[in-house]
Every structure is written in C-alpha cells, then in structure tokens.
Amino acid sequence: MRTAASDISMMNIFFLLEALLLVDGVFGVDETVSLSVIKGDSVTLKPHTAIPEDDTAQWWFGDLIIAQMNKAAGLFSTSEGDKVGFKDRLNLDKQTGYLTITNIRTNHTGDYNLKIKSTVEKSKIFSVTVHDAMKSLSVMEGDTVTLHTGVTDIQRGQIQWKSGGVPIADLNEDLTIRNIQRDQSGDYELEINTTSMILHRKLHITVSDEMKKVSVKEGESVTLNTGVTEIQGYDLFWMFGDDVIGNINKETKHTYDSKDTRFNGRLQPIGKSGDLTISDSKPADSGVYHLNMSSSSHTVQRNITVTVKAIDHSMPIWKKIVIGAVIGIVIAIVFAIVFRIVTKSWPCRKKTLDPVPSGDMDLLESNLNKESDTRNTH
Template sequence: MKKMFLKLVLLCLCLWRLDGVFGELVIVKDGDSVTLNSDLTEMKDDDVIQWKFKNTLIAEINKRADRITVYDDVLDGRFRDRLKLDNQTGSLTITNTTTEHVAVYYLQINSEIKRFRLGVQRELLDGERAVSVKEGDSVTLNYDLPEIKNVFVIQWMFKNTLIAQIIKLLDRIIVDDDVLDGRFRDRLKLDNQTGSLTITNTTTEHEGDYTRLINSMSTDFYLHVFVEMSVMEGDSVSLNSPLTEMKDDDVIQWRIGDENTVIAEINKRSDRITVYDDVLDGRFRDRLKLDNQTGSLTITNTTTEHAGDYKLLKFSERFSSKSFRVSVYGE
C-alpha cells in the first residue's frame, strides 16, 4: 500500500492506446524523454508537418522549403531546449518532461490530423508529503512547528488556486472556500496557532496537489482520497462508479495495484466491454462483472488475493478518476 503514495500518476494515464476522438494516450516518467510517433517511415518531398500543443504551434517541417522550425520559446518557454524533430519521419521527441507538458498534442500531416494525450508520472519530490484519507473523513495537513513564530503570512494553495490564508500582522484568517465551483465550501479550517489546514468531509474532488507558502518558503503535499470497502471472503463486492448512465463517447477503465494493471474496460464509442480476467495469474478469472450502464465493477467469490487498491479512470471530454481500497477478511 505504501508504494502507492511514493509514486503518483498525474491524470492517472498509462500505456493504453485509444484511437479516435481521444487520440493516442502515452505516459512518460517525469524527467524522461517521450517520442510522439508520426507513423511515417519517410516524409515525401512535398509534405508539410505541424505539431501543436493544444492550439499553439510548437514545431513544423516543410519539405517543400526544406525547412525545420522549432518554436520552443512559446508558452513561457516550457519547451525551451526540449523539442527534437525527426527530419525523416516527422516524429516529435520531448526531453526532460514535466507536468507542464501534460495536454493534448495535435499532429497535422498535410490535411490529416492525429491526436495524442500525454500523461506524466512522477515520484514524490524532496520535501513533498503524501497524505491519505478515506472519503468522508477529515484530514489535517500539518505544519511542522507547534506554534507559528516569526511568520507574517501563511497561504494554502490547491492546484495553484488560493483557498486559505493567515495574515498574522492583521490577526486575520481568510478562507476562500467558494473557489473551484465551491468544492471546499464549509470544509476548510485553519489553525491560527500552528497554521495547519483541515479539510472535513473529504471527497475525491479534493484529491491532488496542495502547497503551503510561509513567507517565501513552500512545502508541497499530495492528498489521496479513497473509498474504503470491506468484504467477507467468498462474498461479492461492488465498486460503484459515480455515473448514473454512461454517455455514447465515454471510455472507462478499471485498474488495480501499484502497476496499474488493467482488469476491465468499457468503450461506449465502439460498443465494447472487455474483461481481462486472465491477468495477474488469473486471480480474477470468472469473477468480474461490469455494469454497461454505470460502469460499476463487481468482484464475485472474493479471496484475500483480491484485496488492494483499485482505480476507476474515465476518459471523455473531461478526465476523472475514483479510488477504492478493498479489504477481504475471513470468518
């Protein structure tokens, strides 16, 4: 279980490829290089290739003009000295990747367009703390000292959005719990003595990166929120998705463990339900049932081998995920 919190997968994307409206999904470890392949063996003399990050042009090859151009100073220089183009195939390599490079990439070859979705997997940074909480419980992100001394301002950020602060000089506590569609409304508590932040009644919407700024110093936290499930050995357990009904273009995956092994998926676009019950030495063989309407997963005739961390990934216009921790006990 502990390994799960030592390695965080941003956007929870993995080496699963999905063609069509979603494009090709690729994952890379933070700091490594990744190549987005054009699938060409050789460009023709009149070919023109353009690579875009979201809607911004970052690289192009014009064989007619015999020109290769890399626009690595756009977007505040996040691609500076990181882009390499293959003059023969048009493939794009991004070196020294960071989470700033997570997004949809578009490859246009003449009049044809190909999409890529890039996810970045990283390990916890030095000084970053991983915190886990069961959905519905409260969690406190702790300050290191028992009492604040020589501190003027403490600020708490969630994914770069200010959610709470203490201004010691004015003896004021300010909670901005209406930001981000109100997901923190009536859930935030600040300790004026220690600067700790408590989140009550947690949901999966509160999972993610938190930053605490004290004067000019920062400390990072990653909060993982999971649903706890318990089942007696031999019984069934249902992991319920938050969906009431899947849409025609939805794609969901169920994964288990630190290695994010795929055990089931539904692709509504191609009207396909797939259960991979032969993976992991067949421990799920003839035990998995998927609800085609909601995407919920049921595991029948459970054993202790089925205990562990499960994750539901939903791919559509907006990516989302939900985590479960299943315990299996004997009589």
C-alpha cells in the first residue's frame, strides 16, 4: 500500500533526476580534444558550439584570455593574444567563432578553452601539442620518403596532399614517395579538415644526386652520411643485414654501437650528425647498409652499398722479373768487387833466364864444332 510519505519520496526523486538532467543539458560535459601539430603549422580550432548573437565568447590559453567576441556588440578582438606571445598569429572567425593560430610555435603548446558566457557558462577545451620538427628536408635520389599527418582516426575526404599547389593524393594516411627523384623536389602541402580542426602544413623537399655507392680499399675508413648536420627530434638507426649496428633515440638521447664481432670495435661512436664511420675496413664489410630516420613530420629510408676492395698480397709477375733483374745485377756487382779484391792480393811472379857468361859460350861453341868434325870424318 502506498502512503503519503512514499509518494513524497518518489516525487523528490523525480525532481532530483529532472534537476540533474536540466543541469547536464545546460552546462554540458566539458569536452577535451587532443591535437598534435608541428612548429610552423596553421591550425584552426573548431568548437562547434552555437554562440548566441548577444553572448560573449572568450578563448583562453591556460589562464590567459587571448581572444573574445560579441556579435551584438560588434566585438571581435585578438589583441589580448598579442600581449602574451601570439602577436599577429591569431584570427577569429566572426560567424563561427573558430580560432586560427598561424605559424604556431612550441611555446604555444597547452590547453585552449572556449568559454561562452550566458545564463550558464559552457566550455570546450583543445589540448594542443606542438612538436619541434623540421619543415625542410634534404634527401638523396632513390630514398623512400614518408610525410606524416600526425593525426589518427581520419575519415575519407578529410586529408588532401598537394605538390606545387596541385592535388597529388586523396588519402586517409601518410604520403609515401618511393625511389624519389630530383624532379620531385619542391613544396608538399597538407590540408586536414576534421570536425575539430583544420590544419595546414607545408614541407619543402630537396632531392640531391649524391652517390649512394661507396667504394674504398681495404684498411681505409668509410663514412656513411645522413645528409643532416645535427640530429634533432629524430629516431635514427643504422642496419647491416638484419642487425642494428647504431641508433639514436630522440627521447633518451641514447646512442648504441654494435658489439658485433664482424666489426670488432671498428665502428666509431655516432656523433651529432648521425653519420656512421667504419675504420680499418675489411672486405667482409661490403654490403648494403640501411638508414632509417624518423621524426614527427617525416621518415627517410636509405640504402647505401659499400664495396671494400681487398688488397692482393701476391706479387705480380712483372714485379718478380724486375726484382730478379735487380738481384742479378747486385750479385754481379758484388762478384766483380770480390774478384778484384782477391786478384790484387796475389804476389807477382815472373820467370826470367839468367844470362850465360861469355867464356862458357866460347867453350860450348868449341865443343859443338869438334863434334861436328868428328861426324864428317866418319
């Protein structure tokens, strides 16, 4: 059986629920939209909240007012932002209340809060993160270049890529250019239009025809270049075959050098440029080395072929002939010198006949004559 007390209690519950629904309908639930952009982008924040003609809407950056508008009063101001680091960077749409930040900088990272003043205040928050990534990059012919959008959950028709102002792709993802060539140098533009924002980005690509084949002699050092003077905001790694032989992590700044026994301590520490140097090269170092550099705005992949020419330690025939001839001449010279020294040391011996005395000669002649007469008598 229902009592008066129970009826009152039920009515109180209904009134409470109605009041909660009313409050939720008037105040709404603060919505936070997270956005990730790159330094230099132009980004438009779209609150999608109806702003009454006679109401005042204010854009806040943290606890600072940077723009405000009141249609009835003809108030459209961004001068507040000029005073707190947004000079000449803010544009306010007079119809929609959309706020555009041009050439956004890293110090513009933070929460942007749209507050609409009326009987009850409504609010929408955009949490914007600005990455310090390069907007101009230099690559080599044959590289694979991927330009990142930096956003997720994009639906078809919300992304448009252009090159030199001409549409080149209507994608729902990053733009990848494989085997890039010199005639593909230029400006690449990205436009993203979602329910929460409009983003414009421009990146400039310069393609050079630097050699991607390196040939050295055994024992020489070989350096593989990244093409940049300083690695900032990159995740970078070098690979040889299936092995990572060096990398840099943009978050931890950790540099790893391979302990691979093939190199045996011959890999030089990776410096600020990310270049890889192999000292005292060996023929076994020949092969394809893979570079991967990834940032918030783009990824570059590169293959460099290294050839280490082995030194032929065997002696060529002509060299053997020359050396043999030289050795023969040296031996002949040495022999001649020795012979000369030896012959000079011998005593000089000459055989001479002693002269016969004249008396003996007369006696000999007389005896010969007598012998001749005796033969004639007989």
